[in-house]
Amino acid sequence: MVHAVHTAPLLALFALGVAGGATYSKDCSVPNTGPVLTSCASQPAVYSCENTAPIKDTCCSPTPGGLVLATQFWSTYTGLENKKQKLPKGAWTIHGLWPDNCDGSYEQYCDLSRQFDPKPSPAKFPDGTVIPAYKGPGRRRHQRVSYVGQFSKHATCTSTFDVKCYGPSYKKNQDVINYFDAAIRAYHLFPTFDVLAASGIVPSNKTTYSLAQFERALAAQFGTTPYLGCTNNGTVLSEVWYFNHVLGTEQYGSYKPLNSTSPSSCTKTGKIWYYERSKNSEQEVRK
Numbered sequence: 001m002v003h004a005v006h007t008a009p010l011l012a013l014f015a016l017g018v019a020g021g022a023t024y025s026k027d028c029s030v031p032n033t034g035p036v037l038t039s040c041a042s043q044p045a046v047y048s049c050e051n052t053a054p055i056k057d058t059c060c061s062p063t064p065g066g067l068v069l070a071t072q073f074w075s076t077y078t079g080l081e082n083k084k085q086k087l088p089k090g091a092w093t094i095h096g097l098w099p100d101n102c103d104g105s106y107e108q109y110c111d112l113s114r115q116f117d118p119k120p121s122p123a124k125f126p127d128g129t130v131i132p133a134y135k136g137p138g139r140r141r142h143q144r145v146s147y148v149g150q151f152s153k154h155a156t157c158t159s160t161f162d163v164k165c166y167g168p169s170y171k172k173n174q175d176v177i178n179y180f181d182a183a184i185r186a187y188h189l190f191p192t193f194d195v196l197a198a199s200g201i202v203p204s205n206k207t208t209y210s211l212a213q214f215e216r217a218l219a220a221q222f223g224t225t226p227y228l229g230c231t232n233n234g235t236v237l238s239e240v241w242y243f244n245h246v247l248g249t250e251q252y253g254s255y256k257p258l259n260s261t262s263p264s265s266c267t268k269t270g271k272i273w274y275y276e277r278s279k280n281s282e283q284e285v286r287k
């Protein structure tokens with residue numbers, strides 16, 4: 001299902017792979033990009049942020065950054081339709097996979113040697129130091145979400161994507177590809193569109209819904225309430241963040257959904273629009 005949401009990161013991946021000098025064998029076999037986890041079997045199996053003893057091997061469990069957010073967008077058009085960038089019919093889109101600290105605070109752009117974001121946001125660290133924009137090859141000018149930007153901003157702060165976790169045979173940008181795969185896997189755990197639709201909540205430019213309706217439908221499947229984000233003073237649904245603790249790595253481990261630690265930005269009492277996509281802004285990708 002939902003191949004278009006695969007396509008965007010994969011395109012970015014190949015753009016970067018080629019530019020970054022990664023080699024793909026001529027027979028198109030796909031190299032393994034996963035980390036080396038041989039030492040993890042001897043570590044205690046605990047969910048991130050629920051450990052009582054310090055995590056010894058940070059390649060085995062996201063540390064800090066153990067409050068893992070799988071984030072998605074709802075938007076009605078891309079503005080890049082003439083560049084053939086449309087939205088996937090019947091699906092929300094991937095924003096990223098973020099490492100919040102257990103208390104909800106977070107770090108960003110943790111390793112400037114892996115900075116591929118052409119437009120860092122924020123532009124500066126809290127101490128005022130400018131985050132240098134990526135000016136190297138492989139930049140995609142027409143892209144709504146910079147997936148390599150998501151890597152540089154978030155994966156570099158997630159210990160299980162640290163370069164050392166890939167062992168002595170680490171290949172340049174292997175961690176970038178591995179992050180995209182992990183973000184896609186986490187995205188598939190939370191099929192927002194289908195779960196809402198199953199409760200009769202479908203995009204409409206005629207009917208509004210309440211925050212409680214959205215939350216009830218999602219909680220009925222995931223057992224917890226994600227963060228729902230709205231624009232236009234809380235009246236237009238635009239994003240969802242699923243909070244998790246993870247046992248093992250973000251790449252392969254088990255995700256345990258948690259209630260959101262941030263209050264929704266959507267109106268608690270008013271009407272919320274879950275708008276239909278614009279005409280010609282969607283494409284069928286479920287084949």
Ligand SMILES: *[C@@H]1O[C@H](CO)[C@@H](O)[C@H](O)[C@H]1NC(C)=O
Pocket residue numbers: 233234267270
């Ligand atoms: C935003 O919403 C609040 C209540 O939800 C309302 O009191 C306020 O007037 C609204 N502001 C604007 C600019 O519409």
Ligand SMILES: *[C@@H]1O[C@H](CO)[C@@H](O)[C@H](O)[C@H]1NC(C)=O
Pocket residue numbers: 223224225257258259
């Ligand atoms: C999530 O919140 C709901 C409603 O407030 C509560 O009933 C439930 O116990 C919470 N679940 C977890 C895992 O904290």
Ligand SMILES: *[C@@H]1O[C@H](CO)[C@@H](O)[C@H](O)[C@H]1NC(C)=O
Pocket residue numbers: 076077205275276277278279
């Ligand atoms: C529904 O409304 C949104 C927000 O105004 C707009 O972007 C979208 O194009 C509309 N969709 C249709 C099918 O009219």
